[in-house]
Amino acid sequence: MELPEIEKLSNQMDLMLSEKEITSISFNGDKFLNLSTDEFANRIKLQTIVKVFYRGKIVIITLTNDELIIISTGMGADVLYFDAVDRIKPGKANINLLLKDGSGFTIRFWWFGKFHLIKSLEFAELKFAPDPFSKIFTYNYLRTKIRESNTTVKAFLLNQKIISGIGNMYVHDILFKAQLHPQKKLNALTEKDIENLYFSVKFVLESARKKGAFQYDLDFFGQHGEFTINDFAVGYKEGLPCPECENIIIKIKTGSNSGYICPNCQTL
Numbered sequence: 092m093e094l095p096e097i098e099k100l101s102n103q104m105d106l107m108l109s110e111k112e113i114t115s116i117s118f119n120g121d122k123f124l125n126l127s128t129d130e131f132a133n134r135i136k137l138q139t140i141v142k143v144f145y146r147g148k149i150v151i152i153t154l155t156n157d158e159l160i161i162i163s164t165g166m167g168a169d170v171l172y173f174d175a176v177d178r179i180k181p182g183k184a185n186i187n188l189l190l191k192d193g194s195g196f197t198i199r200f201w202w203f204g205k206f207h208l209i210k211s212l213e214f215a216e217l218k219f220a221p222d223p224f225s226k227i228f229t230y231n232y233l234r235t236k237i238r239e240s241n242t243t244v245k246a247f248l249l250n251q252k253i254i255s256g257i258g259n260m261y262v263h264d265i266l267f268k269a270q271l272h273p274q275k276k277l278n279a280l281t282e283k284d285i286e287n288l289y290f291s292v293k294f295v296l297e298s299a300r301k302k303g304a305f306q307y308d309l310d311f312f313g314q315h316g317e318f319t320i321n322d323f324a325v326g327y328k329e330g331l332p333c334p335e336c337e338n339i340i341i342k343i344k345t346g347s348n349s350g351y352i353c354p355n356c357q358t359l
């Protein structure tokens with residue numbers, strides 16, 4: 092999940108869970124917890140959920156006892172609401188949280204994830220970089236960070252300490268739209284390149300946000316997003332023509348992951 096998926100999920104969770112009291116929680120497995128299952132359950136029991144919000148790729152639930160539940164979906168997770176009438180069976184869920192009104196939610200991590208309970212003081216010490224939907228992600232912020240860094244443009248965009256919420260899915264189209272090769276060094280970027288990059292980041296993530304996020308991820312109500320593979324310009328389009336120049340899109344190695352580029356539009 093990247094920014095559009097996390098934002099949607101956290102908004103839906105906030106809408107459905109705020110001001111509700113937690114009755115119980117049960118776990119299937121515990122490697123995603125930072126506490127023992129008993130301690131976790133005892134500390135959140137009878138607490139009321141104040142609100143749900145996100146920072147970067149993390150969903151945060153605040154409780155009346157001044158503690159916070161932090162959810163990191165890792166490689167992906169199904170975080171699903173159930174209401175009192177239409178109870179979803181927990182099935183293979185790792186977490187099953189029940190609220191006083193009979194509703195609740197389950198979480199199944201696809202691969203790994205985190206479900207931690209921390210105190211607000213510990214949370215205050217966590218540093219989150221601005222995400223592209225936030226007001227503090229300005230052109231000047233991006234420009235300053237680019238001029239302070241000395242890496243490739245792709246590694247820069249994926250660095251969660253600088254920009255929160257971009258992963259190795261939307262990044263292909265962000266780079267294509269800015270007409271930048273993923274391995275271009277930051278010190279080779281012109282002022283115009285930085286301007287293009289700023290607008291590309293906003294444009295690509297906003298496009299996914301408007302379509303209700305990516306199709307493979309389920310939202311809190313079990314619905315798929317409407318941003319499909321077809322909506323990518325070059326991402327996952329290896330062997331197909333570039334929408335700008337009709338050259339064939341190729342897949343390349345970019346460090347430890349892969350990239351999709353038009354070798355004509357995105358040169359080193």
Ligand SMILES: [Zn+2]
Nearest residue numbers: 333336353356
């Ligand atoms: Zn092209």
